[in-house]
Amino acid sequence: MGKKNRHFHILKLIESVNVESQQAMLDELSSQNIEISQSTLSKDLKELGIIKIRGKEGRFRFVQTKERELFHVGLMLKKELLDFLTDSILVQNFLVLKTVSGNASGLAKCLDEIGWKEIVGSVAGDDTILVITQNEQDAKSVMSRLDEIISSR
Amino acid sequence: MGKKNRHFHILKLIESVNVESQQAMLDELSSQNIEISQSTLSKDLKELGIIKIRGKEGRFRFVQTKERELFHVGLMLKKELLDFLTDSILVQNFLVLKTVSGNASGLAKCLDEIGWKEIVGSVAGDDTILVITQNEQDAKSVMSRLDEIISSR
DNA sequence: GTGTCTTATTGATTCACATGAATATTGCCT
DNA sequence: AGGCAATATTCATGTGAATCAATAAGACAC
Structure with missing residues (x-):
């Protein structure tokens, strides 16, 4: 399973499932047969511009920042x-x-x-x-x- | 200068200029500051599905085969x-x-x-x-x- | 502040890809 | 067939990306 596809799944993940930590993400991904290390995930999140914020009720959420979405658009322009x-x-x-x-x-x-x-x-x-x-x-x-x-x- | 861009220039080349050999292509590319070896060019042509044919008056031409154009479409689908x-x-x-x-x-x-x-x-x-x-x-x-x-x- | 949980970074390693030099093969002319 | 020019292939090398284990840094509760 390639990196691009993994990124796709990560983006899906933060929209649908309630994950409150990278570990939870790793577990979710693992259940989809995507096995990566925490360090790789951390880098993926950075690339995708995903940050952790504290939502209502003190729960954590992961969201994609607008800046990085734009950065992503730039990459898309360049690469594809x-x-x-x-x-x-x-x-x-x-x-x-x-x-x-x-x-x-x-x-x-x-x-x-x-x-x-x-x-x-x-x-x-x-x-x-x-x-x-x-x-x-x-x-x-x-x-x-x-x-x-x-x-x- | 990346490979993709080089391919782009090669495709342009076979449409416009009359090149009758790989050496002529190398020279043309060189005049555009694209310096590659003959072996690399040969591989590029293969990837792009470009073949050499004998046109009218016994002159040679390079054309892109339909099969490989399709192959290229396949790659495009896959990669981009x-x-x-x-x-x-x-x-x-x-x-x-x-x-x-x-x-x-x-x-x-x-x-x-x-x-x-x-x-x-x-x-x-x-x-x-x-x-x-x-x-x-x-x-x-x-x-x-x-x-x-x-x-x- | 101390300890613990979480995330980021570093360093080493592996892997795929791109490339050119050298060589083999092909195709064509006589 | 022999020989030459054009093209394809092989092989060795370099380079960059991706990855993980280990470690550092950060956040937060107490």
């Missing part, structure tokens, strides 16, 4: 969604992004969430995204930021 | 798109797949292209895919195939 980007064209203060068919909307949403300040908004079809910026400078900036991420893959 | 799958629900001969918002269409297209025989067709919205099969048995089969891929990530 950009694989579907096939072309980018600069047109004045617009950036036209071409993607593998069907993936424009997903990539556009991701760009939205990441909230780069240069981007005013975007419209997505099936395989094309129109990214709108205030001026040509900003459009260029977005393009180079994307290029940078892409070439590091 | 399935990350956006958050839930799957079996309803008689339907499978309802929930995804991260915006990614339903991309995943559905991928499933279409992969052409599993159990799948009659699919409809995708923003975050939901309805996969239609002939009967409950087929729907179950699709679900377990997806599960298998997911848990191996």
Whole structure:
């Protein structure tokens, strides 16, 4: 069972079951045949941006912080969604992004969430995204930021 | 420069420039500051399913085979798109797949292209895919195939 | 503060993957 | 067939990620 899948299960876990400690999580995961050590779990939680808080009645809960969700979105952009980007064209203060068919909307949403300040908004079809910026400078900036991420893959 | 990005450039290359040998490719790539050995290129081409054929006038060309494009789609499903799958629900001969918002269409297209025989067709919205099969048995089969891929990530 | 339960970090290890040099194989021309 | 150019494969190596055991650090009750 891979790491990604384990993360998926951990996220499910903190939403549904009431776990109050990492040990409880380990037990739950174990019952799903996911056997990991406490140190690995601790790192997983860190990666996922999950923290422990004290809810009502003094009970503990684990929740995912917004910052880290965003961090996660950033990773997603880097590792996955950009694989579907096939072309980018600069047109004045617009950036036209071409993607593998069907993936424009997903990539556009991701760009939205990441909230780069240069981007005013975007419209997505099936395989094309129109990214709108205030001026040509900003459009260029977005393009180079994307290029940078892409070439590091 | 990562492998994925290199693959991207190689695919671009065989569409635009007329390269008739791996050596020519290496030179082209080199002019883009991508320096790799011939053995690495050979492996890249294999992964991408690119073969050498003799076109008109006896000139050689490199093209991507359909089989390998499909293989690539399979990898994409495995490595990337399935990350956006958050839930799957079996309803008689339907499978309802929930995804991260915006990614339903991309995943559905991928499933279409992969052409599993159990799948009659699919409809995708923003975050939901309805996969239609002939009967409950087929729907179950699709679900377990997806599960298998997911848990191996 | 002390002790205990919980979580984070460190250090060592393993493992998979990517790569290039060297070599083998293939395919083609004569 | 022989020989050459192009491509594929093998083998050894390096690198980074993932993991766990052990330990440190932190939180909290008393």
